Amino acid sequence: MTTDKDQSMDDQSPAVVFAAKGIDVTPSKDEGVLKVVKNQGEDGDRPMIGDKVAVHYTGKLINGKKFDSSMERNKPFTFSLGKGQVIKGLDIGVSSMQRGEVCMLLCKPAYAYGSAGCPPKIPPNAMLQFEVELLSFQGEVLTDDGGITRRIKVKGEGYNNPNDGSTVYVHLEGRCEERLFDSRDVQFVVGESEDMGVPLGVDRAMENMQKGECCMLYLKPKYGFGKEGRAHYKIGPNSDLVYEVTLNNFEKAKESWELDQKEKLKLSAAAKQKGTQYFKAGRYLQAVVQYQRVVSWLEMEFGVGKEEQQKLQDFLLAAQLNLAMCYLKLREYALVVENCNKVIELDEKNEKALYRRGEARLFRNEFSLAMSDFKLVLQVNPSNRAARDQVSICQRNIREHHEKDKKIYANMFQKFAERDVKAGKGKRRRGEDSGVMNENHQVAIKRRRRSQDHGQDCP
Secondary structure, eight states, rough: OOTTTOGGGGSSEEEEEEHHHEEEEOOOOOOEEEEEEEEEOOOOOOOTOOOEEEEEEEEEEEEEEEEEHHHHTTOOEEEEETTSSHHHHHHHHHHHHOOTOOOOEOOGGTTTTTTTOOOTTTTOOOOOOEEEEEEEEEOEOOOTTTTTEEEEEOOOOOSSSOOOTTTEEEEEEEEEEEEEEEEEEEETTTOOOOTTTHHHHHOOOGGGGTTTTTEEEEOOOGTTTTTTTTTGTTBBOOEEEEEEEEEEEOOOOOGGGSSSSHHHHHHHHHHHHHHHHHHHTTOHHHHHHHHHHHHHHHHTOOOOOOOHHHHHHHHHHHHHHHHHHHHHHTTTTHHHHHHHHHHHHHHOOOOHHHHHHHHHHHHOOOHHHHHHHHHHHHHHOOHHHHHHHHHHHHHHHHHHEEEHHHHHHHHHHHHHHHHHHHHHHHHHHHHHHHHHHHHHHHHHHHHHHHHHHHHHOOO
16 A cells, blocks of 8 residues: 555645645735745746736646646737736746746635636636746836836835826935946926936836835836936936836826816916926927826817917917927927827918928928928918928939939839840740751751662662
């Protein structure tokens, strides 16, 4: 008779295996999730809350019956860690793993599907076992261009976030190539962190954080100190930065719908002034934030009287024109055209909007469209010398473009013609060769016939 000690671990029941070798990985240490490592992973950090993780897994009931497997689908399963996208036991178990690690997890019902189960495959109050391989993980990307990546070390409280204009109280530590260059408690208004020497990337991340949260922010130069760097911190141009940020507290600003029209106009005037200040300092992205505030406050507003409506429209048009100018500086030409179009919808003869749209189109090599815009500028203001010069530039570019096209097509047709000539010569050669062969063939036939005739005369 064999004993448990004589049996291999694979032959034993899951409960016995986890009781003998399992490690409790639950924060409360209630043995709700037990873990047994099958293959060690790579040394290094582990996934953090919010990270996008990719795993392979096989899930079974405690009796060994399989209910799901990413392996059978031959496709890794991805989810954001700690966001409630999977059962609690998987969130906890995967957060304890290293890249490349393979482990077994035993999850009690409270950390799986509880008393409800997941019919028809998982009955109520079922204990589940998983074999999990952690393939990869990466931080949460907060911007479309991948310039800000967040990894959460400590989850914050509740679901309330600072909004644009909130006053935040944070502790931050900034590093460049592992050198600590900034460590302090600081207070700033979201959207205006530049005033306190805090980079835009930290500012933009605030609206994704909760009170008490501690996170790592990985900033590309665009969201750090840009191509200028920051001499005060001995940061060179185009440097990547890493900030550890703790949001200690915040005072939320009024939402747009909570503001009356007078408040919006007052705030818009301050934002416009702040945007101009940033623009003159070459902080174009920070200026964009300010002008976008004005647009968000006023684009859906309607004045009571004609004078009030004109005042609102003037503020809105100025903000959109300024956005177009910022995007020109940032070489975001599609956004220049978009903002100019919004101005032209309200004021079709707006000289600045037509001119800036023409500039953006010229930079995009849309010479005909650009020339049309500059001609419209001259219709509005015939004395605009800059627009007249731009028309000449567009005409020259169009001529040069046509000349290039002519050369390209001429060369193309020349190559086709040369190829056709070569092909024709080849055919003629084959024809001549064929003619010679035919003549030789005819001579051979005649000789054969004569020899046959002579042969018939012989006895």
